[in-house]
Amino acid sequence: MRRLPLISTLLVALAVAAMIALGLWQLLDRLPQKRAFLQQLAANPARPAIPFPDRTDERWLFRRATGRCAPPVTVRLAGAGAMGFRAIATCGGGATPMLVQLGTTRDPNARPVWSGGAVSGTIGHAPNGQSLIGAALHPQPPRLMLVAATPLAGLAPNPAPDLDSVPNNHLAYAVQWFLFAGVAVVIYALALRRRSPRAK
Template sequence: MKRIPVVPTIIVAVAIAAMVALGLWQLLERRPQKEAFLAQLAANPTLPAVAFPRFSDETLLFRRSSAFCLEPVSITRAGAGAAGYRVIAVCRTGAEGPGLSIQIGTTRDPVGKVAWRGGKVSGWIAHAPDGRPLIAEVTQPGAPRPLMLVADRPAAGLNANTPPSLDAIPNNHLAYAVQWFLFAGVAGVIYVIALRRQARRVDQPE
């Protein structure tokens, strides 16, 4: 019986165990948490309006809210799929803390000037574009994302914003779990194949 290399086997076993643990974490912990979170978000549009939060609080997504924009500091565009572009104003509010982002409407014009001077805006709370890579969703699941107010009435010359939808909140934890389990399985198969090839080379006569 050929001896199995101890150190490489331990390393591979630890790596496989870690991948299986990550898969179980996604399946048994993160997935139920996300499902409970989505159930809460589904009920949020029917709850009373709240003041727009100064700091990120994802439990308030889709809640009705309002804010006052003293002055738009900048107006930018972000992709909105079939709607073209989301027009987002970053506002000065006069309060301490981060600036207020307001999605004031959508447009298909990628460069046209938007004339909006601010004022009171009502709508609902949503995620603001933050440019986080997909890997951050997996490696930093609890990291806060910036929020913005999505206006229920568009600024002059813009199209109305799309109402809040759970489709905008991904629930990929089952897929993540399957991926980790597959990685663990592939690692095990590759290591077994490597051991068999090594054993055949040892058995070959000089």
């Protein structure tokens, strides 16, 4: 019986240990953190309204907020699936412009006009407009926007920001890492069996 190849066995063992460690990290650390975070977000709609924050912090998602959209204001349409398009205003003033979702429309040629002013609503995620490949290669930090409670004239009301829009994939990630570790062990065992004298 041949001895196990030391270096390759050590490398496979280290790789398997790393994958198991990553799975445990997702399962025992990241998953409880995300569940606690989602519980906080679920309670946010009942909390008092705040001024729209000037920096991104996802702990404010789904919180009621007020703000003032300063001119100049530009409005663009962003795809919104079954709702058609979202009319999103970019407000002037400040290094990071405030974004306001004014309402939705099914008309791809709509040109909503808004001069800005006071607005109230709920804090949600702003679309980043990146493709899946672009997001994987050059991920952008998430931005927040104020989803107006009252739509601009001519637009349909905004749906309330949905807690389901915040992904919680950590259990799936943990299972994935454990499967990777198992597959690596099986492949290495097959490779050892193939090089065994009895397999010839």
